[in-house]
Amino acid sequence: MRYLYLFLLTATLAACDPGATTPEETTPAAPDREADGEEPMMLTAAGVESETVFDFEDIIWGFTWLPDGRILATVKDGRFLLIDGDGHTEIAGAPEVRDAGQGGLLDVLLDQDFENNRYVYLTYSRPEQGGELGFTSVGRGTLSQDATRLENFTSLYDGGPATDKGQHYGSRMVWGPENGHLYFTIGDRGNRDENPQDTTRDGGKVYRITADGAIPQDNPFAGVPGAKEAIYSYGHRNLQGLAVHPETGAIWEHEHGPRGGDEVNVIEAGKNYGWPVITYGINYDGTQITQEVGMEGMEQPVHYWVPSIAPSGMAFVTGDRYPGWKNDLLVGSLRFSFLKLVHLDGTEVTGEQDLIKNIGRLRDVRMGPDDYIYASIEGTGIVRVVPRSDELSR
Incomplete structure (x- = not known):
């Protein structure tokens, strides 16, 4: 039955195909x-x-609220905005970004103790070699009292190495309710053959660090020789959704599949979510990535979409x-x-x-x-x- 399914899957439309038709529901x-x-x-x-x-005409990639009700918003081209009613001002001091392909200024998150320390966290495509290369980085700065400037912005985690590829930066952030650690995502950076399944490499992962960038001692790969110790889970493609369940406290994630196979997952420590060894998607040219949709030791999604949304x-x-x-x-x-x-x-x-x-x-x-x-x-x-x-x- 799985092979019949994969045969039928080749008739689906690519997530990036502008000529695609409206998808049929995959659930009731x-x-x-x-x-x-x-x-x-x-x-x-x-x-x-x-x-x-x-x-606003440009791409607001992420946004959140200050305690006074005003909104902080990231613009893909690198601008960091303070929105007050129907007006806005640009906040100075945001990091330089590589605004290329899917990269730019990405997610924004307030510190859990923002009212006292005024820390703001950002994910972004950090440029190297004059912007020719880039990688996903997570950093924080201090929002000035008048909210006009982000001061002393510092990178906390760099998901290198830098590459000239413009796809699959990720990236979202949430605070873990059980420990106050920072969870964030980095996509596979367009290198599916090496990054997602290799815990010695960044990319295609959910990460967990402390609020100041340290590695929690109970991280699943802490102390493992050669491993990227910030990794919390692996085997992901391009993760652009992350949320904490309001009752269970579980970390939920979604990611782009290729042509079909967008996934929703519940993230657990040290688990392998399969990409690209197993997937419900196919290549953009209609060829198969793999015939496997399941394998021992790899997690199944809670839900997936075919065709991609x-x-x-x-x-x-x-x-x-x-x-x-x-x-x-x-x-x-x-x-x-x-x-x-x-x-x-x-x-x-x-x-x-x-x-x-x-x-x-x-x-x-x-x-x-x-x-x-x-x-x-x-x-x-x-x-x-x-x-x-x-x-x-x-």
């Missing part, structure tokens, strides 16, 4: 929880709409503004210009809905401090997803 539609008596009402895709809260950004729904969605998963689609809502029962996917269709390439999604869903859309800016008043009044 949204569950009818009202009919099951589990909840009085479940919001549907038709029951929400988007409203633009910040107009090109996922970017990831968050769990929290709060009570969206009936029936609490603890479900939000995933942005670059390719098909919608926000994917993945309904969960534990780690089992029970259905999907496509929200705010045709809005544009959706780069990041976050739950705001007001418990609304926010998303950054390339060429549009930042939007808020709100329940329609007529839907909630039913």
Whole structure:
């Protein structure tokens, strides 16, 4: 059956193919929880709409909120913005980036004790040789009291070596709830044959370091001769989603497959997630990467998409503004210009809905401090997803 599946897979469309048609659902539609008596009402895709809260034409790769409600946002071309209402200013002192291919200024995260130390963490494509080469780096600086400058920015981890390739930088960051360590992702950097499966090399990994860049002693490869000791899991392709489950505290991740095979995984210490030895995807030219979709010692995804949706950004729904969605998963689609809502029962996917269709390439999604869903859309800016008043009044 697996071989028949892989044969059929060759008919799917590449994630980067501009002529692709709309994908068919790979899971059931949204569950009818009202009919099951589990909840009085479940919001549907038709029951929400988007409203633009910040107009911006360029690519906002990541964003987060300051305690006072203003937004910090990264722009792929290297600008670091402070957004206040519908206006913005550029924050000085951000690191230089290699704005080439998929590289640039990537994710942003506040320190867990930001109100006291004002540390801000950034991931970015760090340039070498005048920008001819680059690698994914994670660093932090201190945001000035007036929020006009990022001071004393320092790299904490460099995922080298630098290469002239422009793809698969990753990269997202979260704080681990059980220990306060920093988890971050680096893609395979376009070198699938060497990086993902080799723990002596960077690339194609989820990493874990302390807030100041040290290696936790209980990291799975700490003390292993030759290993990159910051590695937490390996065998990944291009990881552009990372989120902490609000109830279990588990680290969830999603990554781009090649032509098909985008994955959602629950990350565990030291586990091998298979790329490129096993995959549900194929090469962009339609040839097979491997005939294997499973192998002993390699983890299966919680969920995968065929054809690819090109996922970017990831968050769990929290709060009570969206009936029936609490603890479900939000995933942005670059390719098909919608926000994917993945309904969960534990780690089992029970259905999907496509929200705010045709809005544009959706780069990041976050739950705001007001418990609304926010998303950054390339060429549009930042939007808020709100329940329609007529839907909630039913």
